[in-house]
Amino acid sequence: MDALVLEEKLNLSLRDFPIEREEKLGPRDVRIKLHTVGICGSDVHYYTHGKIGPFVVREPMILGHEASGTVLEVGPEVTTLREGDRVCMEPGIPDPNSRATRLGKYNVDPAVRFWATPPVHGILRPTCVHPEAFTFKLPDNVSFAEAAMVEPLAVGVHAATKARIKPGDIAVVLGAGPIGLVTALSALAGGCARVYVSDLAEKKLEIAESLSRAIIGVQVGKDDLAERVKRDTDGWGADVLFEASGSPKAASTVFEPLAPGGCVVMIGGQSDPISYDTGAAMVREARVENIFRYAHVFPRCVAMLSSGAIDVKPLITRKFEFKDSVRAFEIAASAPPADVKMQIELPQ
Numbered sequence: 001m002d003a004l005v006l007e008e009k010l011n012l013s014l015r016d017f018p019i020e021r022e023e024k025l026g027p028r029d030v031r032i033k034l035h036t037v038g039i040c041g042s043d044v045h046y047y048t049h050g051k052i053g054p055f056v057v058r059e060p061m062i063l064g065h066e067a068s069g070t071v072l073e074v075g076p077e078v079t080t081l082r083e084g085d086r087v088c089m090e091p092g093i094p095d096p097n098s099r100a101t102r103l104g105k106y107n108v109d110p111a112v113r114f115w116a117t118p119p120v121h122g123i124l125r126p127t128c129v130h131p132e133a134f135t136f137k138l139p140d141n142v143s144f145a146e147a148a149m150v151e152p153l154a155v156g157v158h159a160a161t162k163a164r165i166k167p168g169d170i171a172v173v174l175g176a177g178p179i180g181l182v183t184a185l186s187a188l189a190g191g192c193a194r195v196y197v198s199d200l201a202e203k204k205l206e207i208a209e210s211l212s213r214a215i216i217g218v219q220v221g222k223d224d225l226a227e228r229v230k231r232d233t234d235g236w237g238a239d240v241l242f243e244a245s246g247s248p249k250a251a252s253t254v255f256e257p258l259a260p261g262g263c264v265v266m267i268g269g270q271s272d273p274i275s276y277d278t279g280a281a282m283v284r285e286a287r288v289e290n291i292f293r294y295a296h297v298f299p300r301c302v303a304m305l306s307s308g309a310i311d312v313k314p315l316i317t318r319k320f321e322f323k324d325s326v327r328a329f330e331i332a333a334s335a336p337p338a339d340v341k342m343q344i345e346l347p348q
C-alpha cells in the first residue's frame with residue numbers, strides 16, 4: 001500500500017510500503033480505513049532531526065499518529081465496534097500484562113508501542129489494524145477532522161486532570177502551539193475562570209484569544225507575564241501553570257506567576273536537562289506534575305467534542321490531500337505562524 005515514509009532525516013517519500021503482510025487481524029482487533037491524519041510536532045521533528053531523545057529513526061518509518069477512520073473488519077471477539085463505525089484511535093498500545101498497565105498507568109509502560117515512534121510505524125497509509133480497546137466510536141456530530149484532533153486534545157485534558165483544577169481557578173499556559181491551545185481549552189472545560197496564554201508570536205496569540213473571551217494573550221518580550229497575572233489577581237498569582245512551550249527559558253520561569261499552593265504541570269518536551277527556581281517553588285509549596293502523553297481520556301475528549309464543551313475546529317487551519325503529503329510536511333517544517341494544526345485526508 002502507499003504510505004508516507006520517512007526514509008531518513010529530511011528524506012520523505014510517498015511510496016508503496018509492504019506493511020499489510022505484518023498486519024494480522026487478531027480476535028480483539030479491528031481493521032480501519034484511515035480518513036484524516038493530523039501532522040504533529042513530533043512527526044515534523046523526526047523529519048527534520050531524525051530522532052527525538054532516545055528514539056532514533058534507523059530504518060524507513062511511516063509517519064503519523066493523530067487519526068480517525070472507518071472500521072472495515074472486526075475480529076471474532078470484538079463486541080463494541082462493527083463494520084462501518086466511524087472511529088478515532090489512541091496510538092499507544094501498552095503491554096496489557098505489564099506492571100504499569102496493571103496499575104492503571106499504561107502510558108508510562110516502558111513496553112508501550114506508539115505509532116510513528118521508532119521502530120513502530122505510523123498511520124499515514126490507507127489502512128491499519130488496531131486493538132478494539134484503543135479504538136473509540138464517534139457520535140454522528142463529531143467530524144473525522146475533529147476526531148483526528150482527539151490525540152493532541154488528550155494531552156491537554158490529561159494535563160488539566162493532573163492539575164486538579166477547581167471551578168474558578170486562574171490558569172497560565174506557556175506556549176500557544178497546538179498543545180498550548182488544547183491545554184487552554186481543556187483548562188476552561190475543567191472550570192478555569194480565565195486562562196493567560198503566552199507566546200513570542202503575536203499571530204498565535206490572536207488565534208488563542210479568538211477561541212474564548214476567557215483566554216488572554218500575553219506576548220513574551222512585550223508584556224511581563226508574572227506582572228500581568230499578579231496585577232489581575234490582587235497580587236496573588238495563578239492557581240495553575242502549564243508549561244507547553246518546550247523552551248528551557250520559559251520553563252525556568254514557571255513559578256513566577258504562580259500563587260501560593262499553586263500547581264505547575266510540565267507538558268513541553270525538553271531535549272536536555274533544564275533548571276528552574278526550586279526556592280521559588282518552596283516558598284509557595286508549589287506542586288509540580290509531569291505528564292507523558294495521556295491515559296484514559298479519549299472517551300472524555302470525544303464526549304466533550306460532541307457536547308460542544310470543547311471546540312477544536314478553529315485549530316484546524318490547513319488540509320492537504322494524501323498525494324501532497326510530502327509538501328504538507330515541508331510546509332509544516334517551515335512553521336508558518338498563522339497555522340495551528342495541519343491535517344492530511346486520505347482518499348476514501
Ligand SMILES: [Zn+2]
Binds near residue numbers: 040042066151
Ligand atoms: Zn501528536
